[in-house]
Amino acid sequence: xxxxxxxxxxxxxxxxxPAMAAESVESAEERATTVDDxxxxxQRREQSAQDVGIALxxxxxxxxxxxxxxxxxxxxxxxxxxxVDSQFGSGQPQFRIRGVGAREYSxxxxxxxxxxxxxxxxxxTVASQGVLFDIARLEVLRGPQGTLYGRNTTGGAVNIITNKxxxxxxxxxxxxxxxxxxVKAEGYVSGQLAPNLTGRLAASIERGGAWQYHRDxxxxxxxxxxxxxxxxxLWDATHNTSVDVIAHWYRDESDxxxxxxxxxxxTGKATVPPSGPLYPADTAWxxxxxxxxxxxxxxAGVSTSAKPFRDNxxxxxxxxxxxxxxxxxxxxxxxxxxxxxxxxxDWDATASNEGDTYFYNEIEVFSQELRLNGTTGQADWLVxxxxxxxxxxxxxxxxxxxxxxxxxxxxxxxxxxVESIGVFGNLNYRVTEQFSIVGGLRxxxxxxxxxxxxxxxxxxxxxxxxxxxxSTLSEVSGRLGVEYKVNDDLxxxxxxxxxxxxxxxxxxxxxxxxxxxxxPFRPEILWAYEAGFKSQFLDRRLRxxxxxxxxxxxxxxxxxxxxxxxxxxxxxxxxxPESHIYGAELExxxxxxxxxxxxxxxxxKYGEYDVYxxxxxxxxxxxxxxxxxxxxxxxxxxxxxxxxPFPRVNYGGQVSYEWTAADYDLRVETNYSHRSxxxxxxxxxxxxxxxxxxxxxxxxxxxxxxxxxxxxRNIFDKYYEETRNAWNGxxxxxxxxxxxxxxxxxxxxxxx
Numbered sequence: 244x245x246x247x248x249x250x251x252x253x254x255x256x257x258x259x260x261p262a263m264a265a266e267s268v269e270s271a272e273e274r275a276t277t278v279d280d281x282x283x284x285x286q287r288r289e290q291s292a293q294d295v296g297i298a299l300x301x302x303x304x305x306x307x308x309x310x311x312x313x314x315x316x317x318x319x320x321x322x323x324x325x326x327v328d329s330q331f332g333s334g335q336p337q338f339r340i341r342g343v344g345a346r347e348y349s350x351x352x353x354x355x356x357x358x359x360x361x362x363x364x365x366x367x368t369v370a371s372q373g374v375l376f377d378i379a380r381l382e383v384l385r386g387p388q389g390t391l392y393g394r395n396t397t398g399g400a401v402n403i404i405t406n407k408x409x410x411x412x413x414x415x416x417x418x419x420x421x422x423x424x425x426v427k428a429e430g431y432v433s434g435q436l437a438p439n440l441t442g443r444l445a446a447s448i449e450r451g452g453a454w455q456y457h458r459d460x461x462x463x464x465x466x467x468x469x470x471x472x473x474x475x476x477l478w479d480a481t482h483n484t485s486v487d488v489i490a491h492w493y494r495d496e497s498d499x500x501x502x503x504x505x506x507x508x509x510t511g512k513a514t515v516p517p518s519g520p521l522y523p524a525d526t527a528w529x530x531x532x533x534x535x536x537x538x539x540x541x542x543a544g545v546s547t548s549a550k551p552f553r554d555n556x557x558x559x560x561x562x563x564x565x566x567x568x569x570x571x572x573x574x575x576x577x578x579x580x581x582x583x584x585x586x587x588x589d590w591d592a593t594a595s596n597e598g599d600t601y602f603y604n605e606i607e608v609f610s611q612e613l614r615l616n617g618t619t620g621q622a623d624w625l626v627x628x629x630x631x632x633x634x635x636x637x638x639x640x641x642x643x644x645x646x647x648x649x650x651x652x653x654x655x656x657x658x659x660x661v662e663s664i665g666v667f668g669n670l671n672y673r674v675t676e677q678f679s680i681v682g683g684l685r686x687x688x689x690x691x692x693x694x695x696x697x698x699x700x701x702x703x704x705x706x707x708x709x710x711x712x713x714s715t716l717s718e719v720s721g722r723l724g725v726e727y728k729v730n731d732d733l734x735x736x737x738x739x740x741x742x743x744x745x746x747x748x749x750x751x752x753x754x755x756x757x758x759x760x761x762x763p764f765r766p767e768i769l770w771a772y773e774a775g776f777k778s779q780f781l782d783r784r785l786r787x788x789x790x791x792x793x794x795x796x797x798x799x800x801x802x803x804x805x806x807x808x809x810x811x812x813x814x815x816x817x818x819x820p821e822s823h824i825y826g827a828e829l830e831x832x833x834x835x836x837x838x839x840x841x842x843x844x845x846x847x848k849y850g851e852y853d854v855y856x857x858x859x860x861x862x863x864x865x866x867x868x869x870x871x872x873x874x875x876x877x878x879x880x881x882x883x884x885x886x887x888p889f890p891r892v893n894y895g896g897q898v899s900y901e902w903t904a905a906d907y908d909l910r911v912e913t914n915y916s917h918r919s920x921x922x923x924x925x926x927x928x929x930x931x932x933x934x935x936x937x938x939x940x941x942x943x944x945x946x947x948x949x950x951x952x953x954x955x956r957n958i959f960d961k962y963y964e965e966t967r968n969a970w971n972g973x974x975x976x977x978x979x980x981x982x983x984x985x986x987x988x989x990x991x992x993x994x995x
Contacts, residue, residue, distance in 0.1 A: 387742025390683025421988025499551030501531025571617030
């Protein structure tokens with residue numbers, strides 16, 4: 244089926260919808276003829292998703308394999324108005340919901356979208372890559388959060404809920420083999436260990452899958468080497484108190500992503516004329532290139548034959564105590580997370596050393612959250628407090644020696660600490676059986692310190708002293724909304740919310756005269772206005788939800804630039820004084836007949852700068868002093884009225900059919916997604932739109948304990964890009980980070 248045919252079929256089906264099935268409260272007979280009722284904890288209590296007056300999508304754990312969601316980045320192909328990419332192909336995902344989110348490769352700034360695993364916040368998203376295994380469900384909340392969660396965010400929240408231990412003994416194993424010799428296996432055991440004590444142990448491994456190759460040597464790139472383990476103990480300490488302890492470990496020693504040249508590139512620019520080979524623009528999908536200099540290999544402690552790679556390790560421990568006090572439930576969440584990042588990227592995509600970067604970070608986060616929630620009369624209420632202490636020490640080495648000369652090997656490093664305290668509350672008051680008022684407030688006090696920030700050339704003495712600075716936050720955020728339940732099948736709601744996201748620091752290469760670059764950027768403030776509905780029709784066989792929103796942005800954090808007199812344009816995270824975004828989502832789930840189910844989603848958004856003076860780099864280059872060759876004149880231009888750089892439309896869905904034949908249960912399924920084009924501010928070019936489609940066929944004995952599945956991903960073999968990077972300035976080269984071509988394989992599942 245062509246992409247156009249997929250689009251036509253999907254349009255004819257009308258609609259839009261979250262992925263199905265988290266936890267269902269229906270019987271097997273009801274599930275065969277109705278849309279599953281999704282039970283979520285988005286508001287810190289169990290509710291049907293249809294009773295929650297906020298825009299959210301849910302993806303059930305059983306659907307992750309079908310939807311090809313293996314890391315958090317893949318969520319963008321299953322949820323409306325969500326993008327998750329790794330800037331410049333690094334291992335750090337960046338989340339954007341409704342156009343609200345960051346684009347940067349450094350690992351020291353807080354995410355605009357909150358990421359939580361079993362209620363534990365992951366403030367640095369680089370640590371979230373190894374969490375998607377043994378999952379119960381994923382909840383994606385759109386819009387500012389803070390009155391129910393331990394962190395302030397303007398974009399929204401992604402809640403990852405893992406499977407709990409079971410009282411009955413259960414075990415399972417899933418093994419998968421696919422194209423490029425990719426192997427993946429996940430397994431778990433769960434059951435009662437002692438009276439009132441249950442446990443669960445889950446593990447995941449990935450190996451192989453190299454799909455790229457070096458244009459000069461033919462060497463392969465892309466093998467995975469990931470291992471993750473999670474252990475969980477659930478103790479019913481008393482008849483009204485439970486203790487939930489989770490420990491996890493994750494190691495990623497995989498190859499990194501190779502880049503492609505979008506235009507011809509002449510290497511060896513350190514000499515005049517350039518002495519290196521001329522590389523034509525890459526036309527083959529899987530082609531790439533890399534190399535590491537002996538000097539960079541020595542200071543990074545890696546081999547001179549090193550490929551782009553990741554050597555990341557994370558470990559964490561959390562304890563959640565829940566106690567029923569009679570009048571309310573007390574919840575305490577205590578957590579410690581540690582993550583070490585080591586990552587080598589070759590951004591020039593050649594064997595020459597003109598844009599090579601090695602990242603290193605040591606991250607530690609301690610967090611404590613206390614909540615008290617209950618129901619008094621007609622009110623559901625919650626009050627809470629949170630505390631976190633973070634240490635993020637690190638930096639990166641960058642090698643431009645073949646582009647600018649042997650002294651252009653840099654070491655940038657910093658020590659960052661963050662301490663925050665928040666208090667929050669939320670109230671849902673039922674004025675009548677149908678009409679409710681919802682309100683919440685949060686106060687956050689935060690101090691961020693950046694110390695010993697400096698860049699030095701490896702072969703030269705330091706040219707500037709370390710730079711110390713500080714960023715503070717003392718802000719109130721909140722939400723006020725109304726909900727009107729017309730009947731059991733229709734909920735109308737409207738909200739206005741004020742969201743706040745922390746400021747922070749730009750930790751790119753710092754020159755001797757670039758203290759302006761190192762100054763902190765301000766917190767961003769978002770006023771969000773939203774109205775929506777949640778509805779069910781046809782005896783609960785059809786569910787249709789929708790929302791429209793308008794965002795008024797102050798001090799939006801974007802990727803900008805400052806000018807160094809000697810080096811020219813250098814990156815800096817900047818604040819846009821005023822901007823706005825508006826858009827809408829629709830989500831549909833339809834049980835057409837027994838066995839046939841369709842889900843669809845559609846997201847649209849558009850935004851503009853209202854007040855923003857940005858660097859005019861071509862004009863600034865033209866004004867460069869011809870004698871001293873210094874950039875003494877900086878020219879700016881107004882971007883008021885320009886479109887914000889995010890895709891306007893994303894669309895997707897899933898069609899599945901189940902039936903029984905010869906005592907076997909069979910299921911055929913396809914899912915598809917589309918993202919419209921995206922303007923890359925780094926490369927000053929358009930990243931084209933794309934369509935993706937996946938499919939699977941599974942069978943197993945009726946009421947049996949095993950299943951076999953055959954799957955294909957990106958079945959039409961569509962080329963698409965994630966990000967683009969104009970490294971060393973636009974005049975030197977533009978590379979892009981591609982996604983995998985078509986893959987296919989088999990999956991076997993056994994449950995005891």
